[in-house]
Amino acid sequence: MLFPTTLVGSYPQPEWLIDRKKLAGRFPPRVRARELWRIQPEYLAEAQDDATVMAIKAQEEAGLDIITDGEIRRESYSNRFATALEGVDLDNPGTALDRSGHPNPVPRIVGKIRRKHPVEVEDVKFLRRHTDRKIKITVPGPFTMAQQAQNDFYSSEEEAAMDYAEAVNAEIKDLFAAGADIVQIDEPYMQARPQKAEQYGLKALNRALEGVTGTTAVHICFGYAAIIHERPSGYSFLTQLSGCSCHQVSLETAQSKLDCSILTGLPGKAIMLGVIDLSDMNVETPEVVAERIRRALPYVDAKNIIVAPDCGMKYLPREVAFGKMRAMVEGARIMRREFGEA
DSSP states (O other): OOSOBBOSSBOOOOTTTBOHHHHHTSOOOSSOOGGGBOSOHHHHHHHHHHHHHHHHHHHHHHTOSEEOOBTTTOSSTTHHHHTTEEEEEEEEEEEEEOTTSOEEEEEEEEEEEEEOSOSSHHHHHHHHHTOSSEEEEEEEOHHHHHHTSEESSOSSHHHHHHHHHHHHHHHHHHHHHTTOSEEEEEOTHHHHSHHHIIIIIHHHHHHHTTTOOSEEEEEOOSOOTTTOOOOOSSOSSSGGGGGSOOSEEEEEOTTTTOOGGGGGGSTTOEEEEEOOOTTOOSOOOHHHHHHHHHTTTTTSOGGGEEEEOSSOOTTSOHHHHHHHHHHHHHHHHHHHHHTTOO
């Protein structure tokens, strides 16, 4: 099928589950932020399961082809995995600058980074039980996690990133074994810190993908629209991903009005095309979505385009997120009809 639709990863968590005002009033947490949850600890897992089912059913009702778990159990896209690893002191966190330049509490590396146990395998199994559509799960990338930590152990950031890559590699293999159809690695800091990404980011990313046989994606963006308000007009690190062993590259084009000619620099990659502007609380029309898809077609074969939002929908009001998903699905249908598909 041409123009399959999916989320980048996250879907809005319900207000009864998490304090969305507190969530929106701070930068995405890098250490645990249990104070965000409204549910008592002994009931939290059950509540997260219920909310995850709601997110799955919302995606199905909207008509998405590839379903995620909405990242409902996560306080941020990265902290659930990063804080589950051996070698970090969570009781005495460190500090690192966020991509906006603000200091943020982060895991403090005090020993060798190792994965103690699978972190998201049960999430994949739960997702697989609750939908018969293709499923995708996301993990934070090794370069991004190294940037979101205070290194008090390794001789270099590169050394830390390579051990993060080992942990991610083991997790990805377990996620595919548990039933994932697609595993996506989130690497937004490659765009935020392109010089360091040039030095060792791609090396770490390819180590995370070494020996992996399932379909893999890499997401790179300018940050959540709710937090990072000003967009550059182009990527500082994107075509370098042509040297990555992933199958798909996820990027944003809607809010930044990206010049899609840059996509010619990613030959052989499927493009997860961001066509939903998450800074705009107005729901796009299907025609606007279709036009944003058309902008990429001179540079990417139609069979290599996957339709998605710019980034995670975590910070949107739920009714807006659902409306945007529906518009995205209808926009993809317009394009299928143009290409002779029902």
